[in-house]
Amino acid sequence: MSKAVEARHSVIGFYADVDSLIAALKAARAAHCGEVHTISPVPLPEVDEVLGAKRSPVRRFTLAGGLFGLAVGWGLTIGSAEHYPLIVGGKPLISLTPFAVIAYICTILFGALFTVAGMLINARLPRIQVGRGYDPRLTGNRFGLQVICSQTEIETIKHRLLESGADEVKYVEV
Amino acid sequence: MSTEAGPQLNYKQVDLDLVPTMRPARKPYYVTLACLLAVIAWGGYAWSWQLRHGLGVAGISWPVGWAVYITLFVFWVGIAHSGTLISAVLFLFRVRWRSSIYRSAEAVTVFAVLTAGLFPLIHLGRPWVAYWLMPYPQMGGLFPNFRSPLVWDVFAVSTYLTVSAIFFFTGMVPDLAIVRDRSRGWREKFYGFFAQGWQGTDRQWRHYTAAYVFLAGLATPLVISVHSIVSWDFAMSIVPGWHTTIFPPYFVAGAIHSGLAMVMTIVIPMRRLFRLHPYITREHLANMAKLMILTGMLLGFSYATEFFIAWYSGNIYERSIFFYRAFGHYAWALWLLVAANVGSPLLFFIPRVRKSVPWLFTLSLFVNVGMFFERFVIIVTSLSRDYDPFSWHLYAPRWPEISILAGSFAWFFLLFLLFAKIFPVVSMWEVKELLPVPGKEHA
Numbered sequence: 001m002s003k004a005v006e007a008r009h010s011v012i013g014f015y016a017d018v019d020s021l022i023a024a025l026k027a028a029r030a031a032h033c034g035e036v037h038t039i040s041p042v043p044l045p046e047v048d049e050v051l052g053a054k055r056s057p058v059r060r061f062t063l064a065g066g067l068f069g070l071a072v073g074w075g076l077t078i079g080s081a082e083h084y085p086l087i088v089g090g091k092p093l094i095s096l097t098p099f100a101v102i103a104y105i106c107t108i109l110f111g112a113l114f115t116v117a118g119m120l121i122n123a124r125l126p127r128i129q130v131g132r133g134y135d136p137r138l139t140g141n142r143f144g145l146q147v148i149c150s151q152t153e154i155e156t157i158k159h160r161l162l163e164s165g166a167d168e169v170k171y172v173e174v
Numbered sequence: 175m176s177t178e179a180g181p182q183l184n185y186k187q188v189d190l191d192l193v194p195t196m197r198p199a200r201k202p203y204y205v206t207l208a209c210l211l212a213v214i215a216w217g218g219y220a221w222s223w224q225l226r227h228g229l230g231v232a233g234i235s236w237p238v239g240w241a242v243y244i245t246l247f248v249f250w251v252g253i254a255h256s257g258t259l260i261s262a263v264l265f266l267f268r269v270r271w272r273s274s275i276y277r278s279a280e281a282v283t284v285f286a287v288l289t290a291g292l293f294p295l296i297h298l299g300r301p302w303v304a305y306w307l308m309p310y311p312q313m314g315g316l317f318p319n320f321r322s323p324l325v326w327d328v329f330a331v332s333t334y335l336t337v338s339a340i341f342f343f344t345g346m347v348p349d350l351a352i353v354r355d356r357s358r359g360w361r362e363k364f365y366g367f368f369a370q371g372w373q374g375t376d377r378q379w380r381h382y383t384a385a386y387v388f389l390a391g392l393a394t395p396l397v398i399s400v401h402s403i404v405s406w407d408f409a410m411s412i413v414p415g416w417h418t419t420i421f422p423p424y425f426v427a428g429a430i431h432s433g434l435a436m437v438m439t440i441v442i443p444m445r446r447l448f449r450l451h452p453y454i455t456r457e458h459l460a461n462m463a464k465l466m467i468l469t470g471m472l473l474g475f476s477y478a479t480e481f482f483i484a485w486y487s488g489n490i491y492e493r494s495i496f497f498y499r500a501f502g503h504y505a506w507a508l509w510l511l512v513a514a515n516v517g518s519p520l521l522f523f524i525p526r527v528r529k530s531v532p533w534l535f536t537l538s539l540f541v542n543v544g545m546f547f548e549r550f551v552i553i554v555t556s557l558s559r560d561y562d563p564f565s566w567h568l569y570a571p572r573w574p575e576i577s578i579l580a581g582s583f584a585w586f587f588l589l590f591l592l593f594a595k596i597f598p599v600v601s602m603w604e605v606k607e608l609l610p611v612p613g614k615e616h617a
Binding site for chain 2: 102124
């Protein structure tokens, strides 16, 4: 197998509106074009429906972070009280009510930190550079449909994207 | 958005209007920066004077141990609250008009907490041992007292800063990618670094929007809890005028009230300076004014309840302190704050007033002043008239406190001014989300 055949290419079709993009995405999925992505200046929930994407697992990170924070909060307060047993104001050494305040705050803190970590891991961020073939217009007013394919498929995909309403098609080796 | 921002807006126009707000500034901007830096330097000098000569150079002395510094701490933490309300709470309720103003409100939150955080340090007298506040394992035998509301406060405020900063920055990432894509040279590298390689792929948006909802959900309880915990700094003590269960909701309402006023104070000149009229319309400002009617009335109810409970409880100390607040040495401050915080927002019931930018700006300034005096009255009157008449003492701020007060405002406005020139002040991707998709504007 030659190197040229092994190389993968990114073909991006540019669309002026969401409906054309969605139609093209459906066509690409129906034609089993392989790896297909959309690039858009705004989130498009209808893309997830077409792609049949599962719900983001970020929520599990949030839950894990919240539970971890809750444990840290209780652990920190109870552990400190046991490590330094000083009765103040006749209150119990392990005073659950005031300690709950710290546990609550730690739940939120770690919940937020884990949420961001979950987003970065799942969205594969941060990246040093944007992917090859990316076009600045796609954060502006254009919608992109990206198909990852082999060199032999480029012309077919390009033709399909133009047929589906793309007003421009670019391709680049990735 | 099409109705609020005008039907002429489209995706391209949003970029054309908002990216230039980050272009190199002109002379008046630098002159303003220089003035603010001069005031900060003066405040810094006053602080250094206080460090060299001790807290005694400020007006702080027994029994008024908490004075302008803690007043300012509470004031700035309160200012922070509107940002979270507008960005997180209104987001969860899908309030569309928030999109244009929430970025500025979030910036107000982060910078106000950064300003508030200075005051416990300034008030400490020995700021070089500030790390003793944190419950870290150490050999010196410091007692980590988690039963103290002051420790809760350290946790609450630092968590608030962390979560607000995360929410603020996360919300900005797609916009930073827009700016990166429309910049060249070092600016492209600068914004590219902060945009973290954002492209707007379906995968990125899916996880991003999920995270955004959860961050909003996590930030929302902080709106309630942070100022409740700040209020417990007072309410957990037995000082007359402080030891009351109404403090948490009362402080939260006050915090949102002051925060909305500060957002308005900042957004109105910014709107004019950056020509953001299509994005931040009179309707946006009028909606904030309507919120201020609500928070102002909540505050009025709280003030009345405080006085009622003082009378109805039959507690002579409570009655005495509230009588003193209304008719004593600081009565002018009480009536000023009632007029500013409760009276002036009532003018927003008049549609002409809440749609008039000069009126909105003027009344927001009144509320800012009123909210400062609210905290001043709570702190100073209660301390200056404690249980024991022998220790009664009047307090008046001296030049270091007044200089540090001015410095804190300059510091806050400096941070906002830098932000407004470096980062997008209006969320471009969320404004776009509300517009008709390109190619279908007339559909």
